[in-house]
Amino acid sequence: KFIPVKEDRFTFGLWTVGNPGRDPFGLPVRDGFSPVEAVHMLAELGAYGVNFHDNDLVPIDATPVEKQRIVSGFRCALEQTGLKVPMVTVSLFTDPIFKDGAFTSNDPRVRAYALQKTIESMDLGAELGAEVFVLWGGREGSEVDAGKNAVEAMKRYREALNYLCEYNLSQKYGYKFALEAKPNEPRADIYLPTTGAMLGMIATLDYPDMVGVNPEVAHERMAGLNFYHAVAQALEAGKLFHIDLNDQKMSRFDQDLRFGSDGIKEAFFLVKLLEDYQYTGMKHFDAHALRTEDRQGVIEFAKGCMRTYLILKEKVAQFNADQEIQALIAEMNGKKLELPDFDFKFSPESLKALQSYQVDRTAIGAEGIPYERLDQLTCEILFGVR
């Protein structure tokens, strides 16, 4: 029970299980799994796929011959295990050239290099069958707003995204781009800090249908926001192309905790959202094992992410089948009420009906809404006592 299978569409990044436990204050504590080791380990655990930044696989200074050797070794591991590469991304934040951003840099040489590096990553991903290309603007931001015009930054961001969409079409790659928002870290402030801000930008692009979002639990929580709400908005807009699952204590530094390890109730409603609305994309764990762990701990971490998702999925089924809970939800959604002539669509007739609608404001204001009972029942499902 709770053993992941390919159909669950769980994926991990090479950078997640490859993470050696370095942090800004401390040295690496373990050997992370190499790309080939990661493929074998993840396949054994029942994951569906593995994702990577260009330089997780191929070092930035690799020669074309080295690149070919690395990619063919990696491809060989994929073929042996059947693991897929559903998503690829590009590092536009690690190398010093990107210290003041990539697509939004003031320096046109940096902006050109960022595009060049991204299209090379798109080529590599396409070769391995990737269908989603994630863009996280890790250093698209600022500390000193005097030096970088935020209006120009938006124009540059848009120009780069439009260029990449054109390239995608010109090569017939068929990628969907998924933009990942984060409010801060590593910059003091990152542009387009939330999923909602990304959705706003997407609507202004030349090919808005080609571009969606990749929300991440930790990022929205760092901004003090409700992740479940952010994902719901993206899903309803048809823009949930990918998702980064992990966990995070609210409003702190970027923690990338194991999925479901901190905000259990929020994780439950997230799983419920994805399952109830039959999200078919990848469930990608963008997290890493605690710095206390050795390589066995990394395996426990990866297993735990998937197992927790599957446990919550079972809790969702229990919640959806619980008659008392469902009756309460039906009641608070006004299922028993009728407004005969009014359907909330504007028309001259419905306007008349609305204007003559007799509302007993005082009586309605005095009615209780049983959220307390509903929430307690939800908690009891999660506690395992119901």
Ligand code: 3MF
């Ligand atoms: C940073 C992130 C990134 C992105 C990745 C794009 C290193 O907080 O979440 O992971 O997810 O760059 O996929």
Ligand code: MG
């Ligand atoms: Mg395709």
Ligand code: MG
């Ligand atoms: Mg992150």
Ligand code: MG
């Ligand atoms: Mg992420």
